[in-house]
Amino acid sequence: MTNVTEPAALGGPSRPTDRHGRRRLALILVAVLAVIAVVLTGGALAYAKQFEGRALPGTSVLGQDVAGQTPEEIAALVAQQGEGVTVSVTAGDEQLEVGLADLGVSVDADATAAAAVDRDDSFTGVLSSTWSGEHSVDPVVAVDEKTVTDFAEGLIPEELATPVDAEVTFDEEAQAWEAVPGRSGQGLDPQTLVDAVSAHAPALEDFSVEQPIEEIAPAITTEEAEETVGSIATLLEQPMEITGADGEAHEVSAERRNDWISVAPDESGQALAISVDEDAVREWVSARADKDTVEPKDGIEQVDEEGEVVKVVAEKKDGLEITNSDTVADDLIAALKGVTPLEAAFETKTLESEVEQIDAPKPEEEDEEKTEDEKATEDDKTSEEEKESEDEKAEEEPAKPTGEKWIDVDLTNKTVTAYVGDTPVWGPRAMVDGKEGNETVTGSYEIYLTYEVQDMTNEAYYPEGHPKYYLTEDVPWVQYFHQGYGFHGAPWRSSFGYSGSHGCINLPVSDAKWLYDWAGIGTRTEVHY
Secondary structure, eight states: OOOOOOGGGGTSTTHHHHHHHHHHHHHHHHHHHHHHHHHHHHHHHHHHHTTTTSOOTTEEETTEEOTTOOHHHHHHHHHHHHHTOOEEEEETTEEEEEOTGGGTEEEEHHHHHHHHHOSOOSHHHHHHHHHHOOEEEOOEEEEOHHHHHHHHHTTSOTTSOOOBOOEEEEETTTTEEEEEOOBOEEEOOTHHHHHHHHHHGGGTSOEEEEOOOEEEOOSSOHHHHHHHHHHHHHHHHSOEEEEOTTSOEEEOOHHHHHHHEEEEEOTTSSSEEEEEOHHHHHHHHHHHHHHHOBOOBOEEEEEOTTSOEEEEEEOOBOEEEEOOHHHHHHHHHHHHHHTOOEEEEOOEEEEOOOEEEEEOOOOOOOSSOOOHHHHHHHHHHHHHHHHHHHHHHHHHSOOOOOSOEEEEEETTTTEEEEEETTEEEEEEEEOEEEOTTSOOOOEEEEOOEEEEEEEEEOTTTSOTTSTTOOEEEEEEEEEEEETTEEEEEOTTOSOOSEEEESSSEEEOHHHHHHHHHHOOTTOEEEEEO
16 A cells, blocks of 8 residues: 555645635734724723823822822812921020911912923823823922011010110200210021021921021110210311301300201111201301391481581491302301311492482471470460361372381471481471480381380389389370380370470370371381481
């Protein structure tokens, strides 16, 4: 028997059948892989969906994994952690445990949570964060340095004195400047606590700080205050004067300078500074200049019909004007600030005066010497006629005077005349001047005090009961031009034109009122024989 191998066994005719089987197997494999891909893709999408609006994988805050947590959950975690932090502060022998808020630390939990979830939460972003590793987010923390500084300064025990700067004061009773000693105290440098809080607070973990308390010297020492007192003494010893317009010196006394200077810390607070009250200095210099200023006073002369001078009522006086008071004030201020002597002088300018000429009163012809009683009787008869005549003349020829308003008191003729410039506007009016022993003063004056009515007495000189004592009540229309000398109405008199008063110029009540209404404070008054 012969063993014959079939061709089919050698694989010849059967090859087409094997290729078909392998193709079918490949299709099955692709189908399986497709199913697996669909399953995996759906899972990945579902995985990514759960991190939408939440912290992605790998995110950590304060060392804790917060993946998948909402902003609210992360904010609550941060806030709770911040509230639980305790800071131990040691200052000297005292130790305090405080929270972050006491040290001016604020934790923004919401901002921290926002930073934790602020990542790409798309499908690819989630897959990327899953494979990229851990993403750590630091808490958002702010430190108010002023609050930390205030806290640090409050650590100094009350029983430990703070530094006190030395001062310079003026003793009014002793009229002397003196140094008030300074003293050292206990203090600290708050920057130590500021730096420690700024460094440790962001971790939101308990920490400890040692704040040293040490002795601190005053910013302004006693030696500096004593040196300032010495400078003031030098300032007060320096000669300072201003030569006036009349050649006399206005001394700037040490007492005056004391009123102008003051001592206080400078802007830095680290040294004492001497200050000068410049406004007060300028006011004083201006007052001295005003005192030296001389107002020009025009002269007054009486002339006759030919223009010849028959009497000088008032001599003319040129005036002086100070022209450099501001410069003198500047020099004085500079001397006070520079601790140097002062030699200054007022410079002047002459103010020319003029001479006004007025008509001399015409002498009245009399047949014989009249007694006072005769004059009084005559005055009574003619006073009303004279007034009517003068009033009529005024109406016919109204005066248009110009110039200075002034009053002429003629003690020779016993008259009072009101002038404006060289034009008589009222008078001459008869008056009664001071009798022998009580003569009316002569000179150039100004009205300085007025009363509509006043009780007059010489009780200051003669007590009640003395033969010379008098008291006159309700004296009307009073105008004083020098001390106790003045114009006033005299209702007790029936005649005028003689000497008989205690020194005042007595006028009829109506005349006194006219002069009171017309003149007033400051009106120039020339009293002469």
